[in-house]
Amino acid sequence: MQESIQRAAKDLAGAENAVALTGAGISVESGIPPFRGKGGIWEKIDPMEYATIEAFMADPVKVWNVLIKEMKTIIDQAAPNEGHKGLARLAEMGILTTVITQNVDGLHQLAGNADVIEFHGNFAWHRCMACDARLETGKIDLSRIPPQCPCGGIYRPEVIFFGESIPPEALTRSRKLSVQCDVMLVVGTSATVHPAAYMPVIAKRNGAVVIEINPEPSPLTGSVSDYLVRGNAGEVMTGIIAELERLRPA
Numbered sequence: 419m420q421e422s423i424q425r426a427a428k429d430l431a432g433a434e435n436a437v438a439l440t441g442a443g444i445s446v447e448s449g450i451p452p453f454r455g456k457g458g459i460w461e462k463i464d465p466m467e468y469a470t471i472e473a474f475m476a477d478p479v480k481v482w483n484v485l486i487k488e489m490k491t492i493i494d495q496a497a498p499n500e501g502h503k504g505l506a507r508l509a510e511m512g513i514l515t516t517v518i519t520q521n522v523d524g525l526h527q528l529a530g531n532a533d534v535i536e537f538h539g540n541f542a543w544h545r546c547m548a549c550d551a552r553l554e555t556g557k558i559d560l561s562r563i564p565p566q567c568p569c570g571g572i573y574r575p576e577v578i579f580f581g582e583s584i585p586p587e588a589l590t591r592s593r594k595l596s597v598q599c600d601v602m603l604v605v606g607t608s609a610t611v612h613p614a615a616y617m618p619v620i621a622k623r624n625g626a627v628v629i630e631i632n633p634e635p636s637p638l639t640g641s642v643s644d645y646l647v648r649g650n651a652g653e654v655m656t657g658i659i660a661e662l663e664r665l666r667p668a
């Protein structure tokens with residue numbers, strides 16, 4: 419791993435326009451389980467039964483009780499880890515411009531990244547399905563499920579359920595950044611959900627170095643990404659930042 423950390427630090431040291439694409443894996447060390455793989459939420463519940471917009475519309479009480487309440491509890495307790503902080507440090511160093519994330523936990527912003535594109539929305543807010551009024555998730559009264567707006571409508575999180583489309587501005591901007599970037603860091607994503615998984619393909623085709631950070635290989639490994647730094651996001655980012663600070667003393 420040390421060798422690939424040094425390689426990543428070297429590639430980043432020469433970059434001015436790096437972009438990161440992150441997935442659930444970067445938040446695992448913050449105590450938020452991923453959807454797929456070991457310990458993932460999908461081992462316990464079926465996404466088709468709980469995470470589609472159809473499922474929510476058909477039975478909001480069930481989806482609130484099983485999925486949304488649990489996510490709220492978990493996200494409320496989470497804080498950025500060394501992986502998020504490492505990306506914030508890269509931005510501070512003038513290397514990284516933007517984080518494109520599939521996560522809904524808001525931890526990149528908490529870590530200090532100013533430019534974050536959220537493909538799947540953010541769990542920090544809820545919206546009334548009848549009148550569109552917004553309410554911070556922390557202020558939702560959970561004594562009645564599903565929680566209701568004063569107008570009588572039901573609150574839903576401002577996240578994208580399966581079957582809903584990615585906000586078009588997020589997609590357009592991410593595509594553009596993927597074309598322009600000189601390095602793309604792909605951190606903690608299984609790269610199976612499209613169109614997010616397509617961004618590294620765009621980056622690679624346009625000449626960027628694509629670096630994966632993940633304890634496991636993904637479908638990008640060995641084809642789209644130049645190399646995989648195999649390990650947890652926290653320890654790998656800590657190593658990369660230490661090496662970069664050695665290469666580029668402040």
Ligand code: NAD
Pocket residue numbers: 440441442443444445446447450451452453454455458520521522523524538605606607608609610611631632633634636649650651652
């Ligand atoms: P995923 O659940 O499909 O895959 C997680 C990936 O993270 C895997 O490749 C796994 O090997 C890797 N991983 C596990 N531990 C890691 C660690 N410590 N460091 C680095 N990588 C690690 O996640 P995904 O690809 O992001 O895809 C799916 C969807 O899950 C997204 O749509 C996202 O909205 C949603 N999701 C978000 C959160 C969150 O906001 N934190 C949590 C769960 C799911």
Ligand code: ZN
Pocket residue numbers: 546547548549550551567568569570571
């Ligand atoms: Zn309302």
